[in-house]
Amino acid sequence: MKTILSVIDWYLPGYRAGGTLKAFANQVAQLEGTFRFKIITRDTDYCETIPYDNVTSDAWNQIAPNAEAYYISAGKLSVSEMIKLFKKTAFDAVYIHGIYSFYFSVLPVVLAKRKGTPRIVITAHGMLGEHALKVKSSRKKVFLKLAGLLGLYKGVIFHAANEAEATDIKKSVGKNARVMIAEELPMKIELETWSKKNKSAGALSIASVARISPEKNTLFALEVLSRCTTGNIVYDIFGPVYDQDYWKQCLAVIERMPAGVKVTYKGSLPGNLVLDELRSYHLMFMPTTGENFGHTILESFMAATPVLISDKTPWLLPEKKQSGWALPLDDKDEFENIISKLTLMNGEEYNHYSLGAHNKAVEFMADQSVLQQNIKLFEDE
Known part of the structure; x- marks a missing residue:
């Protein structure tokens, strides 16, 4: 060998x-x-x-x-x-x-x-x-x-x-x-059998798992969320702060979030806990400026959690597959529209996308x- x-x-x-x-x-x-x-x-x-x-x-x-x-x-x-x-x-x-x-x-x-x-x-x-x-x-x-x-x-x-x-x-x-x-x-694991997630109309939980940096576009994500006034949204940020000046800009946007958007910085997340953590959210949001792969994206699919990402990754997400959205970064309005659309979905509507994300992982891993x-x-x- x-x-x-x-x-x-x-x-x-x-x-x-x-x-x-x-x-x-x-x-x-x-x-x-x-x-x-x-x-x-x-x-x-x-x-x-x-x-x-x-x-x-x-x-x-x-x-x-x-x-x-x-x-x-x-x-x-x-x-x-x-x-x-x-x-x-x-x-x-x-x-x-x-x-x-x-x-x-x-x-x-x-x-x-x-x-x-x-x-x-x-x-x-x-x-x-x-x-x-x-x-x-x-x-x-x-x-x-x-x-x-x-x-x-x-x-x-x-x-x-x-x-x-x-x-x-x-x-x-x-x-x-x-x-x-x-x-x-x-990862070398067996995927769990898909099961429905709990989702109420008017509520949405979102996670980001990436370092806080211009490349990962954390500020862009926060700016999108600052425009969301539909329902109650929880946005939890996991990852090390890569650039303190950039993080200060992010904090300034967090301070002016609408009443219905709650943002929490959770610190770094050990790699062996990412999959389980993502399972508890409705959406993984990462409008990155570029990825040669994007492991967090794949892990989100493995967690049956649809993704909202930029079109600067290798992942193609046709709407008919209902696994997520890959949008151009010059269309901030569409990012906002997708989040509002997801927030308003009930459990039955949302779980089509959860299943689509799971199927995307199954297809890739096979x-x-x-x-x-x-x-x-x-x-x-």
């Missing part, structure tokens, strides 16, 4: 890094019996400084039947430590997460090439998408230019989650970049071709 050395800034038992961490954790679980993973990561969660209390830092930890993780402490993280780990660890291929992190994205490419690794795969996790490149754009452009001049990505394979991301990668790295498409995998795509990422050709 092949061993894949994977390098990622944050991994389990962390959860604050969101989709990047979740995507890889799902992949490791789904590929049990096919590949072994050795994972080099930090011993702290995203935006945290206190090490995990249930792992041994600066040592290999068995964390799954097919996975070991080396949790590097802040004091040990260095070029020399990474050189030592690459030199002493036996592996058949390298899987690098992200683009800009020096220790976990850039240096590993150099070290893998130095060791003569036959297969180096980089997954950008949407970091080369147009929406992502707008954040700190000058620095990113300089880095990508230097990477091109130095041939950093010569001979590597880029993993794209879909055709759109493949196009983004070629635009940023070069038209000759080698890209393989493998959709992201769902597609075995996605698993085969992920296996091919690491196979010899």
Whole structure:
């Protein structure tokens, strides 16, 4: 069985890094019996400084039947430590997460090439998408230019989650970049049998599970809700505050919400609790500016909770399927109309959409071709 050395800034038992961490954790679980993973990561969660209390830092930890993780402490993280780990660890291929992190994205490419690794795969996790490149754009452009001049990505394979991301990668790295498409995998669980949700006409509960940031468009969501005057709406926000200035703008909108809209910030939600939490809501609302996949969207379907999202994700939501709505961000009125429409629905009307969301998850999780795509990422050709 092949061993894949994977390098990622944050991994389990962390959860604050969101989709990047979740995507890889799902992949490791789904590929049990096919590949072994050795994972080099930090011993702290995203935006945290206190090490995990249930792992041994600066040592290999068995964390799954097919996975070991080396949790590097802040004091040990260095070029020399990474050189030592690459030199002493036996592996058949390298899987690098992200683009800009020096220790976990850039240096590993150099070290893998130095060791003569036959297969180096980089997954950008949407970091080369147009929406992502707008954040700190000058620095990113300089880095990508230097990477091109130095041939950093010569001979590597880029993993794209879909055709759109493949196009983004070629635009940023070069038209000759080698890209393989493998959709992201769902959690390795059995879906529960669908059952009706309680819903009264005139009441709606909404959840958002995403970091508070311009990319996730939290402010837009709040602005839409500030225009909703139909019925009683509960909007609970889960996720780390990524940008304090941006959060202040959000708080200003929260202060002027209509009497019928109650907004509560719930803090970060551990990844293993997201699915159960989403089951208790009528709608998941995330008008993101761009996603290369959107794990929270899939988990919402798995929770039989329809979604209201932007059209900047890979998820197509035709009305006839009744699983949710994917709307253009320049049509704030339509976002408001959908929320008002849902608020007024009774249980019988609403449960058509709950069942539609469940069916969307069943359809996606039954597609075995996605698993085969992920296996091919690491196979010899």
